[in-house]
């Protein structure tokens with residue numbers, strides 16, 4: 001996949017060594033990659049019987065180019081380029097195309113001036129899939145686990161801790177609570193994270209996320225000194241009337257201002273949901289209108305990472 005400039009808020013670029021995966025947890029129910037690559041384009045068959053497809057040599061050449069341009073990127077941005085790997089697969093999938101993961105590790109070693117963000121739902125596989133030269137590449141790796149609910153937070157954080165208790169840790173440990181499907185208590189995690197990303201689900205079957213779950217995560221991160229990035233509300237957002245915009249006759253809704261006419265369109269959505277009483281009521285308004293504003297602020301925290 002060509003993705004020199006990523007639309008994902010928390011990275012600069014995406015790199016997919018291969019495409020394809022199998023759904024393994026509730027966060028996967030509305031997998032965006034499956035919707036796009038299997039259902040819409042028919043490029044890959046999702047699931048345990050589908051073959052993962054390695055991406056083209058031209059795609060594999062991209063990170064090498066980014067590595068050659070790393071000095072210029074650093075000068076322009078004052079930090080290293082963040083490469084999300086992979087948005088359409090899971091790096092620790094045990095059905096990866098033969099040799100592809102080994103080639104990926106070699107590529108990471110060849111590109112030490114990029115930050116490689118590896119996000120997985122399969123941390124139980126990490127131990128047997130790390131390269132012998134992990135010590136050479138770990139400073140370029142930001143390792144993340146998906147933590148859509150408390151059970152997965154605890155299970156996946158234990159798996160990562162068990163791997164790295166006897167090895168060197170990666171440069172950054174992070175958790176992606178997206179889609180966030182329940183409240184999270186970070187104190188029960190087996191890991192101390194450097195960074196938490198949270199977000200609600202988008203797409204036609206999107207499930208709502210309570211505003212209280214996001215607030216609690218924000219507050220826990222602030223208390224623990226953990227960088228916090230709130231990516232998006234997704235399809236569902238708190239009702240506009242709870243967020244006065246300060247402009248007469250208008251309502252602020254996330255990043256988006258509505259006039260009264262637009263509010264009528266919002267009201268035309270029949271779906272409202274009460275997750276925990278009126279203070280947590282969420283309305284279906286669509287991802288764009290919902291924006292990424294939480295209690296009047298955006299949250300764009302990032303960990304320090306490698307120098």
Ligand code: SF4
Nearest residue numbers: 021022023028031089
């Ligand atoms: S792990 Fe990720 S890519 Fe794989 S099915 Fe789940 S959501 Fe989709």
